Structures are given as C-alpha cells and as structure tokens.
Amino acid sequence: MIFIWSGFGFLTLLVPIVAFIALSTFQTAVSAVGVLLPFQALVVAWSLVCMTMTWFVGRYFNTKPPRRYQDESTGEITEVKAKHSLFFIKMEYWSVFWLVVTALLLFAQLSAQSPV
Structure with missing residues (x-):
C-alpha cells in the first residue's frame, strides 16, 4: 500500500x-485494581482520543508562520509554508474522519443495545 504524505503528515x-497503546496501558492498570471497563467504551474512547490528538497536532504544525526568503539578485521575497498532510488532506481535517468513526461506533453500540 502506498501512503502519500507531506511534512509530518505521517503522524496521522x-x-x-x-x-491504542495508551488506552491498552490504561485498561491494564485499571483492571489490575479490579475495575473492568466495557469494550465498547474503550473503542469509543480510543476514537475520541484519536480525534482530539489529530486535531491538535495538525493545528500545531499547520499554523506555524511561513518562512521568508529573499533572492539576493532580484530582491524578490518568497514565502514558504510547510504543509503537513496525508493523502493531500491536512492533518487537522483527519479529525473529522475520527468524528464520523466515533459517531458510527456510538450508533452501532446504541442500536445493538435497543430491542427490535
């Protein structure tokens, strides 16, 4: 499979x-105390963590001011702004994908619990 990214887009x-590693560690620590968390809650928490982390990391990298370079011979100023994207979509916009995943997981969880 080919992944197309620019800048720090691979962080997406x-x-x-x-x-997943953080929530697995949390689940292990909580279960050692004797509290069992439902799997659905962990999956939804995982999706919410992915959404917020992707948004904040993407905003951090994509809102840095551009660098300015001046050509010595012509005096022309060029601005270079770094792009951090995955498949030509900026990092912070991938959080919308995680929002949709969270909504679908919640819908699936709620529809599985309701009697037909």
Missing part, C-alpha cells in the same frame, strides 16, 4: 497506534 497514521 501514528496517532491511532499511540492512542
């Missing part, structure tokens, strides 16, 4: 992995 793929 690493955020779910980091969130």
Whole structure:
C-alpha cells in the first residue's frame, strides 16, 4: 500500500497506534485494581482520543508562520509554508474522519443495545 504524505503528515497514521497503546496501558492498570471497563467504551474512547490528538497536532504544525526568503539578485521575497498532510488532506481535517468513526461506533453500540 502506498501512503502519500507531506511534512509530518505521517503522524496521522501514528496517532491511532499511540492512542491504542495508551488506552491498552490504561485498561491494564485499571483492571489490575479490579475495575473492568466495557469494550465498547474503550473503542469509543480510543476514537475520541484519536480525534482530539489529530486535531491538535495538525493545528500545531499547520499554523506555524511561513518562512521568508529573499533572492539576493532580484530582491524578490518568497514565502514558504510547510504543509503537513496525508493523502493531500491536512492533518487537522483527519479529525473529522475520527468524528464520523466515533459517531458510527456510538450508533452501532446504541442500536445493538435497543430491542427490535
């Protein structure tokens, strides 16, 4: 599979992995105390963590001011702004994807609990 990214856009793929490791560690620590969390709650929490982490990391990288370069011979000023994207979509907009995933997971969880 080919992944197309620019700048730190590859972090969009690493955020779910980091969130999964963090929530797995949290689940292990909580279960050692004797509290069991439902799997659905962990999946929704994972999706929410992915959404917020992707938004804030993307906003951090994509709102930095552009660098300015001046050509010595012509005096022309050029601004270079770094883009951080995955598949040509800015990092912070991938949080909308995680919002949709969270909504679908909540809908699936609620529809599975309601009697038909």
